[in-house]
Amino acid sequence: MTDTLQSGRNRIQWAKAHMPIVAALGQEFAKTRPFEGLTLGICLHVEAKTGVWLEALTKGGANVVITGSPGTTQDDTAEAIRADYGVQVLGHRNETFDDHIEQCRQVLRAKPQLLSDNGADLHSLLFSEEEFADQIPQVIGATEETTTGATRLRELAPQQSFPTLVINDTQAKRIVENRYGVGSSVVDGIMRATNVMLHGKRVAVIGYGYCGSGVAMRLRGMGAHVTVVEQDPLIRLEAHMEGFPTEDLEPAIGDADMVVTVTGYDGIITREHFPLLKHGVILANAGHFATEMELDYLRSEATQVRRIREQVEAFEFRGKTLYLLSGGNLVNLAAGDGNPVEIMDLGLALQALSLAAMAKNAREYANAPQPVPRGIEMQVARLAVDHWIRKGLS
Amino acid sequence: MTDTLQSGRNRIQWAKAHMPIVAALGQEFAKTRPFEGLTLGICLHVEAKTGVWLEALTKGGANVVITGSPGTTQDDTAEAIRADYGVQVLGHRNETFDDHIEQCRQVLRAKPQLLSDNGADLHSLLFSEEEFADQIPQVIGATEETTTGATRLRELAPQQSFPTLVINDTQAKRIVENRYGVGSSVVDGIMRATNVMLHGKRVAVIGYGYCGSGVAMRLRGMGAHVTVVEQDPLIRLEAHMEGFPTEDLEPAIGDADMVVTVTGYDGIITREHFPLLKHGVILANAGHFATEMELDYLRSEATQVRRIREQVEAFEFRGKTLYLLSGGNLVNLAAGDGNPVEIMDLGLALQALSLAAMAKNAREYANAPQPVPRGIEMQVARLAVDHWIRKGLS
Amino acid sequence: MTDTLQSGRNRIQWAKAHMPIVAALGQEFAKTRPFEGLTLGICLHVEAKTGVWLEALTKGGANVVITGSPGTTQDDTAEAIRADYGVQVLGHRNETFDDHIEQCRQVLRAKPQLLSDNGADLHSLLFSEEEFADQIPQVIGATEETTTGATRLRELAPQQSFPTLVINDTQAKRIVENRYGVGSSVVDGIMRATNVMLHGKRVAVIGYGYCGSGVAMRLRGMGAHVTVVEQDPLIRLEAHMEGFPTEDLEPAIGDADMVVTVTGYDGIITREHFPLLKHGVILANAGHFATEMELDYLRSEATQVRRIREQVEAFEFRGKTLYLLSGGNLVNLAAGDGNPVEIMDLGLALQALSLAAMAKNAREYANAPQPVPRGIEMQVARLAVDHWIRKGLS
Amino acid sequence: MTDTLQSGRNRIQWAKAHMPIVAALGQEFAKTRPFEGLTLGICLHVEAKTGVWLEALTKGGANVVITGSPGTTQDDTAEAIRADYGVQVLGHRNETFDDHIEQCRQVLRAKPQLLSDNGADLHSLLFSEEEFADQIPQVIGATEETTTGATRLRELAPQQSFPTLVINDTQAKRIVENRYGVGSSVVDGIMRATNVMLHGKRVAVIGYGYCGSGVAMRLRGMGAHVTVVEQDPLIRLEAHMEGFPTEDLEPAIGDADMVVTVTGYDGIITREHFPLLKHGVILANAGHFATEMELDYLRSEATQVRRIREQVEAFEFRGKTLYLLSGGNLVNLAAGDGNPVEIMDLGLALQALSLAAMAKNAREYANAPQPVPRGIEMQVARLAVDHWIRKGLS
Ligand SMILES: NC(=O)C1=CN([C@@H]2O[C@H](COP(=O)(O)OP(=O)(O)OC[C@H]3O[C@@H](n4cnc5c(N)ncnc54)[C@H](O)[C@@H]3O)[C@@H](O)[C@H]2O)C=CC1
Ligand SMILES: NC(=O)C1=CN([C@@H]2O[C@H](COP(=O)(O)OP(=O)(O)OC[C@H]3O[C@@H](n4cnc5c(N)ncnc54)[C@H](O)[C@@H]3O)[C@@H](O)[C@H]2O)C=CC1
Incomplete structure (x- = not known):
C-alpha cells in the first residue's frame, strides 16, 4: 500500500x-x-x-x-x-x-x-x-x-x-453551522492565529445574526468581555437581554482590544473608523466577504505592512499598529481547520x-x-x- | 538584515x-x-x-x-x-x-x-x-x-x-495560568488536534482543581456537556454547585465521547478502565504527566496503533477504536501553541x-x-x- | 390624602x-x-x-x-x-x-x-x-x-x-417576554414557592420553545443541572448544541428533582408518567394551561393531598410524595409577582x-x-x- | 390536632x-x-x-x-x-x-x-x-x-x-453557603423586593470574595450586565479573567442601574458617593452590616424618604431618586426567605x-x-x- x-x-x-x-x-x-x-x-x-x-x-x-x-x-x-x-x-x-x-x-x-x-x-x-x-x-x-x-x-x-434543491437554506444548517459551528471555529481560528488569551479581552462583535450571536456567545464562553454592535434595534435588544452590553459602532471599536466583523455587508469598518482604533488592536472578519473592512484603504495608507506571524499582518497606521488576521478572510476557515x-x-x-x-x-x-x-x-x-x-x- | x-x-x-x-x-x-x-x-x-x-x-x-x-x-x-x-x-x-x-x-x-x-x-x-x-x-x-x-x-x-524564590507557587499564577490559561489552551489544543465540534460532546473531566475546573468551565463555554469526576468530596461538591453533573470515574468515562485527565497523579485511567470506554472515544491529558493514563499497557495490548492525524493515534483495542491525543502529553502544549x-x-x-x-x-x-x-x-x-x-x- | x-x-x-x-x-x-x-x-x-x-x-x-x-x-x-x-x-x-x-x-x-x-x-x-x-x-x-x-x-x-391589532404576536414580545421575561420570572416563582436552592438540582424542562429555552437558560444560570425534553428534533438539536443534555420524556422525568412543563399543550405529564417520578419531586408548570399535567387524575388517585406551604401541595401517591407548585398554574404568575x-x-x-x-x-x-x-x-x-x-x- | x-x-x-x-x-x-x-x-x-x-x-x-x-x-x-x-x-x-x-x-x-x-x-x-x-x-x-x-x-x-467548635469557619460552608447560597438568595431577594427584570440591568457588585463572586455570577446568570469593583488587585484580576468588566468604585457606581455591596466592611458607599449615583438607581447590601453604605447621612440629607414598596424606600436626594432595598440590611435575608x-x-x-x-x-x-x-x-x-x-x- x-x-x-x-x-x-x-x-x-x-x-x-x-x-x-x-x-x-x-x-x-x-x-x-x-x-x-x-x-x-x-x-x-x-x-x-x-x-x-x-x-x-x-x-x-x-x-x-x-x-x-x-x-x-x-x-x-x-x-x-x-x-x-x-x-x-x-x-x-x-x-x-x-x-x-x-x-x-x-x-x-x-x-x-x-x-x-x-x-x-x-x-x-x-x-x-x-x-x-x-x-x-x-x-x-x-x-x-x-x-x-x-x-x-x-x-x-x-x-x-x-428541480434543484438548495442545501444551504435550511434551519438545520443555520443553527448547527452558523450559530454553533461558526461560533466555535472562529474562537479556534483566533486562538491559532494569535496565541493570545481571550480571557479579559474587550472584543467588539459587529453583527448579531446567526453567526454573530454564535461568535459572541463562544467568545464570552472563553472569558472575553464582549460588546455587541447591531443596527437592527430588535436584534440589538435581544443581545442586550442575553447579557451583552451593546453599543454604537464608534464607541465600541474605540474601546476594543479586538474587533470581529460578522455582518455579511461591505464597508462596516471604513476609512473613517481606522483612526478610532486603539494601538495594538486585532482585527478579524468572520462574515462572508473580506470587504467588511475597507482594507484596500488601510493597505494603501499604512506606512508599513509586515507579516508578523503566519496569519497576522502588522499595519503601521498614523502612529499606531493594527493587527489584521488572515488578510481579512474568514478567520475560522483561513486560520483554522475549516468546518x-x-x-x-x-x-x-x-x-x-x-x-x-x-x-x-x-x-x-x-x-x-x-x-x-x-x-x-x-x-x-x-x-x-x-x-x-x-x-x-x- | x-x-x-x-x-x-x-x-x-x-x-x-x-x-x-x-x-x-x-x-x-x-x-x-x-x-x-x-x-x-x-x-x-x-x-x-x-x-x-x-x-x-x-x-x-x-x-x-x-x-x-x-x-x-x-x-x-x-x-x-x-x-x-x-x-x-x-x-x-x-x-x-x-x-x-x-x-x-x-x-x-x-x-x-x-x-x-x-x-x-x-x-x-x-x-x-x-x-x-x-x-x-x-x-x-x-x-x-x-x-x-x-x-x-x-x-x-x-x-x-x-535565597531562591520559587515563581510557580503564587496565587497569581495559580489563577491566571492554571485556572484560566490552561482552561483555554486545552480547548484550543483539542480543537486543533481533532477538528471536532465541542458543542454537544459528552466530556468527562477527571480532576477539578485549579486546572481541571478551568478546563471544565471552558469546555462548557464551548457547548460541551461536561461531567466532572473528583475524588475529594468537598471539591466534588463545589463542582456540583457550580452546575456540573459529577459522577464516579467508571460511569463517567463509560458514557463519555471524550475524556480529559487533569489530576497530577499517575494511574487515573488504568488497564481496568480501557475496556469501559466507548468505541470512538477521544483521550486527552492536561495534567503534568503522560502517566495519568496507563498508556504502556494500552500500547502493548492494542492490536493496531496508527497515527491518523498529526496529533491523533488510533488504538484498536478489543474491538473498539480509541483515539489518543498528543501521545498523552499535555494536550495544550503539544497540540496547541504553548502558553x-x-x-x-x-x-x-x-x-x-x-x-x-x-x-x-x-x-x-x-x-x-x-x-x-x-x-x-x-x-x-x-x-x-x-x-x-x-x-x-x- | x-x-x-x-x-x-x-x-x-x-x-x-x-x-x-x-x-x-x-x-x-x-x-x-x-x-x-x-x-x-x-x-x-x-x-x-x-x-x-x-x-x-x-x-x-x-x-x-x-x-x-x-x-x-x-x-x-x-x-x-x-x-x-x-x-x-x-x-x-x-x-x-x-x-x-x-x-x-x-x-x-x-x-x-x-x-x-x-x-x-x-x-x-x-x-x-x-x-x-x-x-x-x-x-x-x-x-x-x-x-x-x-x-x-x-x-x-x-x-x-x-381593524383590531393583536399585540401578542410580535417578535419583540416573543423575545423580551417569552424568552427572557418568563425565564427569569419562573426562576423567581420557583424560589419563592419553595425556598430550595437551585444549584445542583436536576431539573427536566419540557418544551424548548421561546419560553422553555428561556426557562432552561435561567435555571442553568442559577446552577441547576438542566435536561431538556423537546419533541421537535430540530429544536432538540438546538438545545443539544447549546449545551443542554436532552432526553426523551420518560427517562428525563424519572431522574429529575424538579419538572417544569412549558409546551403550551395538554397532557404532557399524564397518568402514565406519575408513577415514574421520584419521591420528593417538585412539579411546576409555566405553559399556558394547568392541563399540561393530568392533575385531575393525580388529585383523585392521591391517598392524601395537603397544602404544605402557601404555594405547595403535597400529594401522597403510591408510596411517594409529589410536590405541586401553585396548583399547576403558571408558576411565575401564581407564585411570583407577575410580569x-x-x-x-x-x-x-x-x-x-x-x-x-x-x-x-x-x-x-x-x-x-x-x-x-x-x-x-x-x-x-x-x-x-x-x-x-x-x-x-x- | x-x-x-x-x-x-x-x-x-x-x-x-x-x-x-x-x-x-x-x-x-x-x-x-x-x-x-x-x-x-x-x-x-x-x-x-x-x-x-x-x-x-x-x-x-x-x-x-x-x-x-x-x-x-x-x-x-x-x-x-x-x-x-x-x-x-x-x-x-x-x-x-x-x-x-x-x-x-x-x-x-x-x-x-x-x-x-x-x-x-x-x-x-x-x-x-x-x-x-x-x-x-x-x-x-x-x-x-x-x-x-x-x-x-x-x-x-x-x-x-x-472546647468550642466554630461551625462557620469551614470551607464547606464558605463554598455552599457564601459562594452559592448567597449568590442565589440575593438574586431572589432583589427580584422579590423590586419585581424588576435583571436582564440587561447594569449592576455594580462591590466586593468579589466568596459572597460577592457568587452574587456576580448569579446576576450574570440572570442576564444582568455586571461590573465588579474589588480593591484587592489579585482578586480583581480573577474577576477580570472570569469575564467580568472591573472598574474603580466611582465610575462603576456612576454608571450603574443597581449597586450591591458585599464586602464585609463599613463605609463602602459614603456621602461622597451618593451624588455620583444615577437617578433611579437601586441600592442593596448583601454584606454583613447595613453600614456598608453611609445610610444615616443619606437619611438625614434626603429631602423626602418614602416607603414605596414593602422592601423599597425612595430617597429624594439632590434632585434624584435613589431606591434602597430592605433598609440596607442583608437583602437575601430581609427581602427573601432566609437561607x-x-x-x-x-x-x-x-x-x-x-x-x-x-x-x-x-x-x-x-x-x-x-x-x-x-x-x-x-x-x-x-x-x-x-x-x-x-x-x-x-
Ligand atoms: N408563564 C408565562 O408567563 C407565559 C407562558 N406562555 C405560554 O408558554 C407556552 C410555551 O410558549 P412558547 O415557548 O412561546 O411556545 P413555542 O411554540 O415557542 O414552544 C413550545 C415548545 O414545546 C414543544 N413541545 C410540544 N409538545 C411537546 C412534548 N410533548 N414534549 C416535548 N416538547 C414539546 C414544541 O415542540 C415547542 O418547541 C405557551 O402555552 C404559552 O402560552 C407564554 C408567555 C408567558
Ligand atoms: N448575605 C448573606 O446571607 C451573607 C453575607 N455574608 C457577609 O458578606 C460579606 C462578604 O463575605 P465574603 O465574601 O465571604 O468575604 P470575603 O472576605 O471573601 O470577600 C470580601 C471582599 O470584599 C473586598 N473589599 C473590601 N473592601 C472593598 C472596597 N472598598 N472596595 C471593593 N472591594 C472591597 C475584599 O477585598 C474581599 O475580596 C461579609 O460581611 C459576610 O459576613 C456572609 C454570609 C452570608
Missing part, C-alpha cells in the same frame, strides 16, 4: 468516526439502493468528509464522477476514494482554474442523471454550452450547496427542466437525502431552484438526534 | 504587544537600573516571550548569559536577542542534552551574581561540580520557575547560602521583580528555596490591573 | 421609574395629542403598570373608560388613577364575574371610538348584544392583547368593520402606538384582527434601545 | 424533604445513640430546619432544651417540636430581649453537658453570672455558629475549660457531628474556640455527595 493511499484512508477513517449520520445513511442505502443504475455528477471539495459521503452514495448503487473545487483537492484522499469506492475523481491539488472548468465538462460528459453542484459550475456549463444541450433533458434533479449558486441559477436558466466534521455530517446528509428523494420521484418537485423540503430537513434532524444524541459515538 | 533576524524580531514584537507588564517594567528599569554591574545567569526557553523579558533585564543594567531548555531554542529569536539586546545566548534548536548541560556550565563560568533557573539545572551544577565551588559565595540570590525544581533544590543543598502570551507576561514579571528585589537586598530573605513574597505578588497583580485592565492595549 | 391614594401613587411611581418607554410616549403624546376628542374603552388589569400607560393616553388627549379583569383590580391604584388622570375606572377587587360583564357594557355605553381589549370581552359584547348594534360603526379601531382573544374574534365577527415591569413597558408601548396609529389613520388597515405592523414594532424596539440601553435609567 | 400543630408539622416535613443529610444522621444516631444520657442546651432560631435537626439529636438520645433567637421563634413549629420530639422549647414570637436572656438562663439551669450556641449568648452567661459558676466544669464541649460569637468568646474566657433549606442541611450536619464528636471524646480537643476538625468537615462533604448527588431525592 502506498503512503498516500494510507494517509487518505486515515483521513477518511477519522472523518467517518465523527460522521455517524452519513455513515448510517450508507448502511441504509446499501439495502435500499436508491441510486441503482444512476450516474451522479458532482462538483465538491475533494477531502475526507466528502469521501465518507461518496462511500454512502456508492453503497446506494450510484455510479459517481466528481471534480473538486479549484485547487482544494487533497491528493491522498482522492487516491483512497478512487481505490476504495470506485469513484472517478478528477483533478488534483495543483490544477488551474481552466483545468477545473474542463473537469466539470468531463463530469457532464459522463451523462449524469443527478447533479450535485457547488456554486452552480455544473449547471452553468450545462445550460450554456452547446455540447450539453442534449444532456439537459436527461437530468432528473440536482442539488446546489450554496445560496449564491442558487441565485446564479435563477438568472441562468429561468425555465430549467428539473468541524460534524457540520459536514449534517450538510452532506441533507445532500444525500435530497439526491435520494429526487432519484425516487423528482416529479414531485417544481422545476426550479428551491429549498430542501421540510420533510427531508426533519428527517436529517431526526437522524442527528438518533446518532449524535441517543447513540453517542458507539 | 537577514531573514532570520527579521523573523526573530517579528516574533518579539508580537509578544511585546501583548506583554505590557514586562514592557513597562523595562521602562522603569531603564531609570532605576536595579541590575547595574550585575551578571545574570539564566536557564529558560529561548523564545519570543523570553526575549521581551531579556530586553527589560538589560535595560535595567544586567549583563546576561542565557541557555535555553534542551532542544526548544528558537534560532531566529536567539539571533534577534543577540543582535538587539547584547545578550549572550547559548544553544540552538538541534542541540543534544549533553550540549545543554555544557551550556549550563558556560553560564556559570560567566560568574553570575543572580541565577534564574528552570528545573534546578544551574543550581544542581553549582552545588555538585568541583569547578563551581568558589562560585557559590558570589551568588546573592536566585529564582526557580518550577515547583519540581524547588523540591530538587531542597534535597541538593539543604544549607544553601543564598498564551499574557500568562508569560505575568510569570516573567514575577521573575523580573524577584530578581530586582534580590539585587537590592538579598539579605532580607532566608537562604533557602521559598515562595515569592506576597509584596511582590501584589505588585505584579497591581501592574496587571494597571496594564491589562486600566490601560487596555494602548 | 388618604392612605390608599398614597399607596396607589407609590405603586405607580415605582412602575413609572422602570417604564421609560411608556413615560417618554406620554411626553410626546402631550405635544402631538393623537387622541384629542376620542374616547377609549379599555378592558385590562387595573394595576400600577396600567396606570403609567393610562397617564400617557390621557396626556395624549384621550377620554378614557376602563374596567379591569375580573377580580384583579388593585383598589388603591384605581383610586390614584381616578384622582390623578381623570380616568373613569370601573370595578374593584371583590367584584363578581357578572359585575365584570356589566362593567364591560358600561365601557361600551361610553361610546368609545377606540377599544383596547383583553380576551375579546369588549368585542364580544359589541358584536352580540342588540344594545350595541348602533355602536359598531362608530368604532374606528381596536387592539387585543392576547392570541386567544384574536382567535375568538375571528369566529365572532367574520366581517368586522374595523416584571419592563415587559409591560414594552407591551404597553406597543398598545399605545397601535392605538395612536389607528387614531391617525385606521383606514390603512384591513378590517380584521391582524398583527401589529412591523413599522410599529420597530419603533418600539428603537425606543427600547434609546431608553433601556442608551439612556439607562436617568 | 390543632391547626398550628399541623402547620408546624407541615413546615418540618417540607424542610426534612430537602435535608437528607440531617435526616440520615438521625437514622444513624437512632442506632448509635451518641447523646445517651446527655443534656444539650441550645440557642438557635426555632424554625422548621432546626426542627429537623432536633429530631436527629433526640433520636440520638439527647435530652434537649432550646431557646430561639430573640423574636424569631415560629410558634407553630415550636408547638410541633414540643409535641413530636419531646424537646423543651422556650420562647415565642413576641418575646422581648429580656425574655430571651432569661430563657438562656433557663437553658443553663437544665444543666447541659453540651452547648450549641449562636452569638455566644449561652457562653457569656455561663462565664459571667455567679449562678452558673458550678456549672462550668460540667460542660464537656460546645459549638458556636458564628465567627463573631467565637471572637467574643476569646475575650470572655481566655482560659475556658472545654435555602440545603444550606442549613449542611450547616446543621456540621453542628450535629461536632456535638457527637465531643460527646464521644471531648478531651481530644483543646479547651478553646477552634475550627471544626477537617475530619468532620470531610465527613459532612461525603454525606453531601451521598445524599445530594448520588441518591438524589429519593
Whole structure:
C-alpha cells in the first residue's frame, strides 16, 4: 500500500468516526439502493468528509464522477476514494482554474442523471454550452450547496427542466453551522492565529445574526468581555437581554482590544473608523466577504505592512499598529481547520437525502431552484438526534 | 538584515504587544537600573516571550548569559536577542542534552551574581561540580520557575547560602495560568488536534482543581456537556454547585465521547478502565504527566496503533477504536501553541521583580528555596490591573 | 390624602421609574395629542403598570373608560388613577364575574371610538348584544392583547368593520417576554414557592420553545443541572448544541428533582408518567394551561393531598410524595409577582402606538384582527434601545 | 390536632424533604445513640430546619432544651417540636430581649453537658453570672455558629475549660453557603423586593470574595450586565479573567442601574458617593452590616424618604431618586426567605457531628474556640455527595 493511499484512508477513517449520520445513511442505502443504475455528477471539495459521503452514495448503487473545487483537492484522499469506492475523481491539488472548468465538462460528459453542484459550475456549463444541450433533458434533479449558486441559477436558466434543491437554506444548517459551528471555529481560528488569551479581552462583535450571536456567545464562553454592535434595534435588544452590553459602532471599536466583523455587508469598518482604533488592536472578519473592512484603504495608507506571524499582518497606521488576521478572510476557515466534521455530517446528509428523494420521484418537485423540503430537513434532524444524541459515538 | 533576524524580531514584537507588564517594567528599569554591574545567569526557553523579558533585564543594567531548555531554542529569536539586546545566548534548536548541560556550565563560568533557573539545572551544577565551588559565595540570590525544581533544590543543598524564590507557587499564577490559561489552551489544543465540534460532546473531566475546573468551565463555554469526576468530596461538591453533573470515574468515562485527565497523579485511567470506554472515544491529558493514563499497557495490548492525524493515534483495542491525543502529553502544549502570551507576561514579571528585589537586598530573605513574597505578588497583580485592565492595549 | 391614594401613587411611581418607554410616549403624546376628542374603552388589569400607560393616553388627549379583569383590580391604584388622570375606572377587587360583564357594557355605553381589549370581552359584547348594534360603526379601531382573544374574534365577527391589532404576536414580545421575561420570572416563582436552592438540582424542562429555552437558560444560570425534553428534533438539536443534555420524556422525568412543563399543550405529564417520578419531586408548570399535567387524575388517585406551604401541595401517591407548585398554574404568575415591569413597558408601548396609529389613520388597515405592523414594532424596539440601553435609567 | 400543630408539622416535613443529610444522621444516631444520657442546651432560631435537626439529636438520645433567637421563634413549629420530639422549647414570637436572656438562663439551669450556641449568648452567661459558676466544669464541649460569637468568646474566657467548635469557619460552608447560597438568595431577594427584570440591568457588585463572586455570577446568570469593583488587585484580576468588566468604585457606581455591596466592611458607599449615583438607581447590601453604605447621612440629607414598596424606600436626594432595598440590611435575608433549606442541611450536619464528636471524646480537643476538625468537615462533604448527588431525592 502506498503512503498516500494510507494517509487518505486515515483521513477518511477519522472523518467517518465523527460522521455517524452519513455513515448510517450508507448502511441504509446499501439495502435500499436508491441510486441503482444512476450516474451522479458532482462538483465538491475533494477531502475526507466528502469521501465518507461518496462511500454512502456508492453503497446506494450510484455510479459517481466528481471534480473538486479549484485547487482544494487533497491528493491522498482522492487516491483512497478512487481505490476504495470506485469513484472517478478528477483533478488534483495543483490544477488551474481552466483545468477545473474542463473537469466539470468531463463530469457532464459522463451523462449524469443527478447533479450535485457547488456554486452552480455544473449547471452553468450545462445550460450554456452547446455540447450539453442534449444532456439537459436527461437530468432528473440536482442539488446546489450554496445560496449564491442558487441565485446564479435563477438568472441562468429561468425555465430549467428539473428541480434543484438548495442545501444551504435550511434551519438545520443555520443553527448547527452558523450559530454553533461558526461560533466555535472562529474562537479556534483566533486562538491559532494569535496565541493570545481571550480571557479579559474587550472584543467588539459587529453583527448579531446567526453567526454573530454564535461568535459572541463562544467568545464570552472563553472569558472575553464582549460588546455587541447591531443596527437592527430588535436584534440589538435581544443581545442586550442575553447579557451583552451593546453599543454604537464608534464607541465600541474605540474601546476594543479586538474587533470581529460578522455582518455579511461591505464597508462596516471604513476609512473613517481606522483612526478610532486603539494601538495594538486585532482585527478579524468572520462574515462572508473580506470587504467588511475597507482594507484596500488601510493597505494603501499604512506606512508599513509586515507579516508578523503566519496569519497576522502588522499595519503601521498614523502612529499606531493594527493587527489584521488572515488578510481579512474568514478567520475560522483561513486560520483554522475549516468546518468541524460534524457540520459536514449534517450538510452532506441533507445532500444525500435530497439526491435520494429526487432519484425516487423528482416529479414531485417544481422545476426550479428551491429549498430542501421540510420533510427531508426533519428527517436529517431526526437522524442527528438518533446518532449524535441517543447513540453517542458507539 | 537577514531573514532570520527579521523573523526573530517579528516574533518579539508580537509578544511585546501583548506583554505590557514586562514592557513597562523595562521602562522603569531603564531609570532605576536595579541590575547595574550585575551578571545574570539564566536557564529558560529561548523564545519570543523570553526575549521581551531579556530586553527589560538589560535595560535595567544586567549583563546576561542565557541557555535555553534542551532542544526548544528558537534560532531566529536567539539571533534577534543577540543582535538587539547584547545578550549572550547559548544553544540552538538541534542541540543534544549533553550540549545543554555544557551550556549550563558556560553560564556559570560567566560568574553570575543572580541565577534564574528552570528545573534546578544551574543550581544542581553549582552545588555538585568541583569547578563551581568558589562560585557559590558570589551568588546573592536566585529564582526557580518550577515547583519540581524547588523540591530538587531542597534535597541538593539543604544549607544553601543564598535565597531562591520559587515563581510557580503564587496565587497569581495559580489563577491566571492554571485556572484560566490552561482552561483555554486545552480547548484550543483539542480543537486543533481533532477538528471536532465541542458543542454537544459528552466530556468527562477527571480532576477539578485549579486546572481541571478551568478546563471544565471552558469546555462548557464551548457547548460541551461536561461531567466532572473528583475524588475529594468537598471539591466534588463545589463542582456540583457550580452546575456540573459529577459522577464516579467508571460511569463517567463509560458514557463519555471524550475524556480529559487533569489530576497530577499517575494511574487515573488504568488497564481496568480501557475496556469501559466507548468505541470512538477521544483521550486527552492536561495534567503534568503522560502517566495519568496507563498508556504502556494500552500500547502493548492494542492490536493496531496508527497515527491518523498529526496529533491523533488510533488504538484498536478489543474491538473498539480509541483515539489518543498528543501521545498523552499535555494536550495544550503539544497540540496547541504553548502558553498564551499574557500568562508569560505575568510569570516573567514575577521573575523580573524577584530578581530586582534580590539585587537590592538579598539579605532580607532566608537562604533557602521559598515562595515569592506576597509584596511582590501584589505588585505584579497591581501592574496587571494597571496594564491589562486600566490601560487596555494602548 | 388618604392612605390608599398614597399607596396607589407609590405603586405607580415605582412602575413609572422602570417604564421609560411608556413615560417618554406620554411626553410626546402631550405635544402631538393623537387622541384629542376620542374616547377609549379599555378592558385590562387595573394595576400600577396600567396606570403609567393610562397617564400617557390621557396626556395624549384621550377620554378614557376602563374596567379591569375580573377580580384583579388593585383598589388603591384605581383610586390614584381616578384622582390623578381623570380616568373613569370601573370595578374593584371583590367584584363578581357578572359585575365584570356589566362593567364591560358600561365601557361600551361610553361610546368609545377606540377599544383596547383583553380576551375579546369588549368585542364580544359589541358584536352580540342588540344594545350595541348602533355602536359598531362608530368604532374606528381596536387592539387585543392576547392570541386567544384574536382567535375568538375571528369566529365572532367574520366581517368586522374595523381593524383590531393583536399585540401578542410580535417578535419583540416573543423575545423580551417569552424568552427572557418568563425565564427569569419562573426562576423567581420557583424560589419563592419553595425556598430550595437551585444549584445542583436536576431539573427536566419540557418544551424548548421561546419560553422553555428561556426557562432552561435561567435555571442553568442559577446552577441547576438542566435536561431538556423537546419533541421537535430540530429544536432538540438546538438545545443539544447549546449545551443542554436532552432526553426523551420518560427517562428525563424519572431522574429529575424538579419538572417544569412549558409546551403550551395538554397532557404532557399524564397518568402514565406519575408513577415514574421520584419521591420528593417538585412539579411546576409555566405553559399556558394547568392541563399540561393530568392533575385531575393525580388529585383523585392521591391517598392524601395537603397544602404544605402557601404555594405547595403535597400529594401522597403510591408510596411517594409529589410536590405541586401553585396548583399547576403558571408558576411565575401564581407564585411570583407577575410580569416584571419592563415587559409591560414594552407591551404597553406597543398598545399605545397601535392605538395612536389607528387614531391617525385606521383606514390603512384591513378590517380584521391582524398583527401589529412591523413599522410599529420597530419603533418600539428603537425606543427600547434609546431608553433601556442608551439612556439607562436617568 | 390543632391547626398550628399541623402547620408546624407541615413546615418540618417540607424542610426534612430537602435535608437528607440531617435526616440520615438521625437514622444513624437512632442506632448509635451518641447523646445517651446527655443534656444539650441550645440557642438557635426555632424554625422548621432546626426542627429537623432536633429530631436527629433526640433520636440520638439527647435530652434537649432550646431557646430561639430573640423574636424569631415560629410558634407553630415550636408547638410541633414540643409535641413530636419531646424537646423543651422556650420562647415565642413576641418575646422581648429580656425574655430571651432569661430563657438562656433557663437553658443553663437544665444543666447541659453540651452547648450549641449562636452569638455566644449561652457562653457569656455561663462565664459571667455567679449562678452558673458550678456549672462550668460540667460542660464537656460546645459549638458556636458564628465567627463573631467565637471572637467574643476569646475575650470572655481566655482560659475556658472545654472546647468550642466554630461551625462557620469551614470551607464547606464558605463554598455552599457564601459562594452559592448567597449568590442565589440575593438574586431572589432583589427580584422579590423590586419585581424588576435583571436582564440587561447594569449592576455594580462591590466586593468579589466568596459572597460577592457568587452574587456576580448569579446576576450574570440572570442576564444582568455586571461590573465588579474589588480593591484587592489579585482578586480583581480573577474577576477580570472570569469575564467580568472591573472598574474603580466611582465610575462603576456612576454608571450603574443597581449597586450591591458585599464586602464585609463599613463605609463602602459614603456621602461622597451618593451624588455620583444615577437617578433611579437601586441600592442593596448583601454584606454583613447595613453600614456598608453611609445610610444615616443619606437619611438625614434626603429631602423626602418614602416607603414605596414593602422592601423599597425612595430617597429624594439632590434632585434624584435613589431606591434602597430592605433598609440596607442583608437583602437575601430581609427581602427573601432566609437561607435555602440545603444550606442549613449542611450547616446543621456540621453542628450535629461536632456535638457527637465531643460527646464521644471531648478531651481530644483543646479547651478553646477552634475550627471544626477537617475530619468532620470531610465527613459532612461525603454525606453531601451521598445524599445530594448520588441518591438524589429519593
Ligand atoms: N408563564 C408565562 O408567563 C407565559 C407562558 N406562555 C405560554 O408558554 C407556552 C410555551 O410558549 P412558547 O415557548 O412561546 O411556545 P413555542 O411554540 O415557542 O414552544 C413550545 C415548545 O414545546 C414543544 N413541545 C410540544 N409538545 C411537546 C412534548 N410533548 N414534549 C416535548 N416538547 C414539546 C414544541 O415542540 C415547542 O418547541 C405557551 O402555552 C404559552 O402560552 C407564554 C408567555 C408567558
Ligand atoms: N448575605 C448573606 O446571607 C451573607 C453575607 N455574608 C457577609 O458578606 C460579606 C462578604 O463575605 P465574603 O465574601 O465571604 O468575604 P470575603 O472576605 O471573601 O470577600 C470580601 C471582599 O470584599 C473586598 N473589599 C473590601 N473592601 C472593598 C472596597 N472598598 N472596595 C471593593 N472591594 C472591597 C475584599 O477585598 C474581599 O475580596 C461579609 O460581611 C459576610 O459576613 C456572609 C454570609 C452570608
